[in-house]
Amino acid sequence: MEKIPILKMGDFLLVTIQVDMHDRLAMALQDDLTKTISQTDARGVLIDISSLEIVDSFIGRMLSNIAAMSRVLDAETVVVGMQPAVAITLVELGLSLPGVRTALNVDAGMELLRASVGANKELYGSRLR
């Protein structure tokens, strides 16, 4: 079965979704990611969905679940590179992903993570809500 790789970059984990997500793959990712966070003591998770072109409500919910789970495991989640069509679809589905932070690209997302993990620095970019 195909698997989504989880790369460790310093304190952070980088997940790049480059294949079409189906439900089982999403569940496997959720499992893998939570395991890896606790094993590596990661402080942040970056999910790059720039090549994801199709979403449904399940994938949308999975993203917010992953964010919530990582927060429980003391890691911030940033979703980066969402395509306009995907954003519109999620909004039309009524999924505004509250609690998920977003950034335009991996660069901006890394900056955001560093800023938030690096304690009291003021945050720019997307707000927490």
Place this chain on the structure above:
Amino acid sequence: MSEIQLNQKNGTLAGVLGSHMDKILAEWLREMSNTVRRSDLIKESDLRAECSRFLQLMKQATELDGNNFQSPAFDGVRDMLAEISRNRSQKGFKPSETATFVFSLKRPLFNEIQAQHKGDAEGMAAGIWSLTELLDAMGLYTTEVFLKSREDIVRRQQEELLELSTPVVKLWEGILALPIIGTLDSARTQVVMESLLQAIVQSNSRVAIIDITGVPTVDTVVAQHLLKTITAARLMGADCIISGVRPQIAQTIVHLGINLLDITTKSTLAAAFSVALQRLGITFVRETVKS
């Protein structure tokens, strides 16, 4: 009515057109000069050429397939009527004037048919009836084409307006502005949303300012559309600021119970721009030049 009679009658109209074309043409032109000749809009010679071409086409059509305006034999006539109707609407004719162009042909043709059926009241009535039907269908057709050409214009203008009305402007590296002018409906919001999100990706902008100075009213639908756009932008990692909120609009928003608390709103585009610069960590310093 038997088949033979039908053919005779049809033959009559075609025959009349064939044998008395010049006379009919002259009478038709005279008829028009009494009613709707707009010498300011169309030249005498053009009108004459148009009329004689029309009579030719009509003769051919009636010879082929009697008085059935829907039949393929009348394709030529229909095309010409459509062309006349379009040309005239462009020149500024009223639709009734274009229709009268056809209706004014009634009297000359009636006269001819009357002359053909001297003493045959039944044949005359039948001939006139079928002729009336044909001419009415033609007159209505010109009006139809006229309306259709108008509708096409309206539709094209709507589309153009839609495209023109949603410019996304880059104010600074990383700051976009979207001045919305006019009422936001579902179709427009879709275009606005898509062009904004597309521009965010292309220009890599972290802040987008939506300026609603030009939006006359904000109701729940408009507000919901705005919120959707803002949420979509946030999902992509960009922040939105609403600017240009007028006092009345602020009152309406509160009265409608719309929650805009999570969104930064500013009264002017300038204020929103300065917030955007702040978020990107850009500051301006005025240099005083000593002389």
